[in-house]
Amino acid sequence: xxxxxxxxxxxxxxxxxxxxxxxxxxxxxxxxxxxxxxxxxxxxxxxxxxxxxxxxxxxxxxxxxxxxxxxxxxxxxxxx
Numbered sequence: 001x002x003x004x005x006x007x008x009x010x011x012x013x014x015x016x017x018x019x020x021x022x023x024x025x026x027x028x029x030x031x032x033x034x035x036x037x038x039x040x041x042x043x044x045x046x047x048x049x050x051x052x053x054x055x056x057x058x059x060x061x062x063x064x065x066x067x068x069x070x071x072x073x074x075x076x077x078x079x080x
Contacts, residue, residue, distance in 0.1 A: 012044045021053035
């Protein structure tokens with residue numbers, strides 16, 4: 001294998017800009033902006049617009065537009 005062709009992988013802090021939720025994870029993406037984490041270490045900070053804290057699917061606020069399935073159409077058609 002060739003040496004030094006893979007991006008550097010390390011811990012980073014992701015910040016959900018809509019809720020202020022932060023979590024520590026690993027990533028190959030870097031940032032010039034840093035933040036001090038709860039363990040006292042400083043990590044690169046990556047700002048994201050949506051995370052599991054604000055996404056409608058994970059928060060339970062998702063709206064399903066296709067509510068009429070085959071069973072509902074059958075019940076409407078035959079008045080059951």
